[in-house]
Amino acid sequence: MTKNRWLRCLSSLVLLCTLTAAGGADLGLAKDKKNNHAVQTGIERLLENPQILKGKKVGLITNPTGVTVDLTHDVDALLEKNINLVAVYGPEHGIRGTEQAGSAPGTYEDPKTGLPFYNLYGKTPQEIAPIFSDVDVILFDIQDVGSRFYTYISTMAYAMKAAALQDKPFIVLDRPNPIGGVKVEGPVLDPDYQSFVGIYPIPVRHGMTVGELAVLFNEQFLEKELGKKANLEIVQMKGWKRDMQYDETGLPWVLPSPNMPTPETALVYPGNCLFEGTNLSEGRGTTRPFELIGAPYIKGWEIADRMNRLDLPGVSFREAYFNPTFSKHAGINVGGLQLYVTDRDGYDPIRTALTIMVELKKQYPNDFAWRSDNWIDKLMGTDKIRKAIDKGASVDEIIADWQGGLKAFQQLRKSYLLYR
Numbered sequence: 001m002t003k004n005r006w007l008r009c010l011s012s013l014v015l016l017c018t019l020t021a022a023g024g025a026d027l028g029l030a031k032d033k034k035n036n037h038a039v040q041t042g043i044e045r046l047l048e049n050p051q052i053l054k055g056k057k058v059g060l061i062t063n064p065t066g067v068t069v070d071l072t073h074d075v076d077a078l079l080e081k082n083i084n085l086v087a088v089y090g091p092e093h094g095i096r097g098t099e100q101a102g103s104a105p106g107t108y109e110d111p112k113t114g115l116p117f118y119n120l121y122g123k124t125p126q127e128i129a130p131i132f133s134d135v136d137v138i139l140f141d142i143q144d145v146g147s148r149f150y151t152y153i154s155t156m157a158y159a160m161k162a163a164a165l166q167d168k169p170f171i172v173l174d175r176p177n178p179i180g181g182v183k184v185e186g187p188v189l190d191p192d193y194q195s196f197v198g199i200y201p202i203p204v205r206h207g208m209t210v211g212e213l214a215v216l217f218n219e220q221f222l223e224k225e226l227g228k229k230a231n232l233e234i235v236q237m238k239g240w241k242r243d244m245q246y247d248e249t250g251l252p253w254v255l256p257s258p259n260m261p262t263p264e265t266a267l268v269y270p271g272n273c274l275f276e277g278t279n280l281s282e283g284r285g286t287t288r289p290f291e292l293i294g295a296p297y298i299k300g301w302e303i304a305d306r307m308n309r310l311d312l313p314g315v316s317f318r319e320a321y322f323n324p325t326f327s328k329h330a331g332i333n334v335g336g337l338q339l340y341v342t343d344r345d346g347y348d349p350i351r352t353a354l355t356i357m358v359e360l361k362k363q364y365p366n367d368f369a370w371r372s373d374n375w376i377d378k379l380m381g382t383d384k385i386r387k388a389i390d391k392g393a394s395v396d397e398i399i400a401d402w403q404g405g406l407k408a409f410q411q412l413r414k415s416y417l418l419y420r
Helices: 003-021 033-037 042-048 074-080 125-132 152-165 210-226 263-277 300-310 349-363 375-380 384-390 395-401 403-416
Strands: 058-062 085-090 116-119 137-141 170-173 185-188 203-205 232-235 292-295 315-322 334-341
Touching: 042 074, 042 137, 042 170, 042 232, 058 074, 058 152, 074 085, 125 152, 137 152, 152 170, 152 210, 170 210, 185 349, 185 403, 203 349, 203 403, 210 232, 210 403, 263 334, 263 349, 263 375, 292 315, 300 315, 300 334, 300 349, 349 384, 349 395, 375 384, 384 395, 395 403
Parallel strands: 058 085, 058 137, 085 116, 137 170, 170 232
Antiparallel strands: 185 203, 292 334, 315 334
């Protein structure tokens, strides 16, 4: 081989390697390894076989996250398949996702499709049941974020009860748990603290999909409460694995609610949502909700330095200052922290949040306070954590106290896992 020919071959090899590193789009080469494991959601699988809905009047519980992989909304996708969709129902924040926490629009006619849009948020199962009277089957397709106090799973449970009262089939179109289906963390809810942010005794981070939760709720609770179970069916995903984070699914992220802009928000949410129960801002009214934590009395450099010295696994802290546009401390400059998750596998959101609370209680004993309505107890599902922090307990002592209940739940959940 001549020297020039050898150099041309070498140049071609370099070009081939460069294109491969860039994705190989022009050469038809294999895509990134993660994309080979793209997940097919329940709605995608249903649309492959829509005949199961043939001849039925269909009701759909959804919000902006109810989309196909090409971002077609469920409403449009079902209508394109000539499914007789007659009603659409929404959870907190509304079907279009326009409302802030604790709000939902009322019933109205959708200007695009002419379909009636009903609000389910704030209604009991007995109040929801009549709203289902004109449909033959109810579909549920909403992206959850993996935390007990995110209210979409409560809406699902209430809707399942309402469907059971009306003897209507209830079909859950399953979606990934965006923070994975392996880790189970936090205290199991004490039934004495049952509320819409915690209706059943599961831990803060449950590690289950909505489909798995639906089966657990149906088998463990609905029959005891109603004397009957829902006629439940799960359209399972294809390709989802329990250790997947959301960016490994190949699915587009649509905001589940106005303050859940990214999958990274969902990752910190099981811990940092707990600051709703304090006088600190949890970052609502900023572009980084639940990643920013602060209050007017906090010196950011003090708490950031202290937290970084503790060397918690999988997370680092930056002193941060922000001015929320709404919610707590709106229009006021506050100091605090921004969290940076450096290792998703090592990071424990609940331990991290508790550690921040304990340290703030030490540094600002006269300023740090709980919300007057003890909202922290509803979020935690118990009053033990609040009382333990007030008594000066360590984070290790607090976490050790809930391990018995957590282990019992881990054993219980094994029977309801649809993806092994």
